[in-house]
Amino acid sequence: MTQKTVYVLGALSVIALVISGAALMLTFSKTPVQPTERTFYLSAIEPKGTASVSKEPFPTQMLPAGGGYVLKEPDKDGNWVVETYVWQPAYLVAQQGDRVTLNILGVNGATHTTEIEGYDKQFVVKRGELTTVSFIADKAGTFRITCKTHSPSMEGALLVLPRG
Ligand SMILES: [Cu+2]
Structure with a gap:
């Protein structure tokens, strides 16, 4: 060759x-991509940071009200705490027509009064319990997943992509 x-x-x-x-x-x-099952596993969590006034001064700026942010003043030893409530993960993606199932575990915070706006789903997530919500995502768009107990930080969204 x-x-x-x-x-x-x-x-x-x-x-x-x-x-x-x-x-x-x-x-x-x-x-054509057929509608499918989309199962998500979320947790209600509360990341927390601590510091001592000897190393980091207590912040002078207020955090937004609503329960989602907490700033605890220094204790007798000078240690202060900052924490926030969030969904983990916060952003979910599905395609129009899919059956969406959310399994949400309450880890931090006693209760979370929650709504998936635009899909008319209201429920309460309790610590130690797995709350399951299932529905057909028949509308395309971005739908907020909000906790009324911990606003404004405890917010996510379900993004439903149009099919076709
Ligand atoms: Cu909450």
């Missing part, structure tokens, strides 16, 4: 690969 033949064969293989790749992409793009 001459070197030129090897080059030609190499070029032909590359062209064949590109064509088969394109055909594969075309096949998949024509296949």
Whole structure:
């Protein structure tokens, strides 16, 4: 086999690969993606930071009210605490028509009065319990998942991508 033949064969293989790749992409793009089950596992958590006034002064700036942020003044030893309530994870993605199931574990905070806005889902997440909410995501858009007990920080969203 001459070197030129090897080059030609190499070029032909590359062209064949590109064509088969394109055909594969075309096949998949024509296949409608069927609605599926989307199961999410979330937790209601409370990250916390502590510091001593001997190393870090107590902040002078107020945090927004609403229960989502907590700033505790220095104790007798000069230690102060900052904490916030959040969903983990906070942002969920599904496609229109999917069955979405949220399993939410209450880890920190006694209760969380929660709503998925736009889907008319209201429920309370309790510490130590797994709250399960399931529905068909038939509307596309961004739907806030808010805890009324810990605003404004305990907020996430369900992003439902339009199908088609
Ligand atoms: Cu909460």
